[in-house]
Amino acid sequence: MTELAMRYARNSAGHEIRLDVPRGAATRVHLPDHDAKAHLVTAVLKARGEADEELELFGEPTSALRARKREQLRARVGALSPVVGLIGNLNAWENISLPAAYHGSPPLPEVARLAHEVLEGFGLAPRAFFAKLPDQLGPLERKVTALARLLVAPPELAVMDALEEGLTHAECACVGRFEAEYRARRPDGTLLYVDTLEDA
């Protein structure tokens, strides 16, 4: 039997959503609308579903978890999503390094090395890029910044929310390399791509 990284169910407003995400795989899901997508991403990031949602993460039902256990589960998931956008008054480097600087790990030189690797992988010059505020970045550049921030501590389950939204055809091709970047740092990780039927 396949081990699941996540099991999700929601029954609301005429939609019934059931989702099994196998561990270590990349799963693509088209949800009925933006509301359903926001609910799913939020539930995963909070490690807690609403009243009409059921969520299991790494085999643990999240409905009656202790706060500490929920915190531990939260630390194992991450998302590249507008729900976890960039902080507007911090430049790209500060955005990438903020979680590491706050939590004290990994060390900042390691974060800088990783950020350089990711940015150079996408043909961006890190030195000039780091100084820019999110408003000065293009849509793809913002997503690359968020990817670099996510990869500083690559989560076991990464939700990729509407990755191609707002991008040109050429930029969409670049986004296709996000999975490779993630796999390079978390070979056993699970990826969940979500978008809406309208976007698809």
Add this chain to the structure above:
Amino acid sequence: MLQALREIEGGVRLSLNVAARMPRLAKPPVLESFLRQVYFSGVTAATGVILRACTLGVLIIAVMIDMLDADIDLAVKILLLLVFRELGPLAAAVVVILRTGTAISAEMAMMRVSGQTRALRYLGIDLYDYLVVPRVAGVMLATAALTLYVQFLAVSGALVISPFIIEASFTELTTRLFELFKPIDLYYSVIKSLLFGFAIAACCCWHGLNPPDLTPNGVPKVVTRAVMQSAMLVLAINAVFAYLVFGILFFGLVKAQL
């Protein structure tokens, strides 16, 4: 009424939370945010107050001696009383409310409305640690520094410029100033300005993090409320503090039964 009680409860909780979390200032991003706040609230505000503070000192001396026929003793005494006990801390608080209070409340409300505070939570970053503590600590320090700076400028302005417009020499004014100066006035103003800074920043942070609605329309409402309530808090603290420390209220109109 219910809204007012909710705001008071929220403000008290936030203040206690901030006081308990002051050691978190040692975390690098929190410290960086604190230094930025000190720079913005204190250093960049410093140039704007030079002329106003000097004028304040000169006006006090000139009005006392020239218009009210006070002698040098009385004029310097009133200069010290007004500048150290009342106008210095109040002038700095007004500058901080207008420059920093508006900025903090608008910035926080924008972060809340645009979902950036939610993003911080999902990154495992505590909003109190990262947003509130450095701002409150930074504004406290900046308000105290700005108060001392305003007092220094007002007294210096009075001593240096007044001899050109009234019949009193620089030496006379300075001699009387050092004779009449009491250190308690300085301690009093420093403690009061720290309290002003705390109240302004805590009030603006609370309103910024609790906008009436999560739309861009909520931001100006937040700023208006934060500024109004900060100003009222400063006046209330000023009155209570004067009553507690000197046993007088409203320049002596109300006296404590000590």
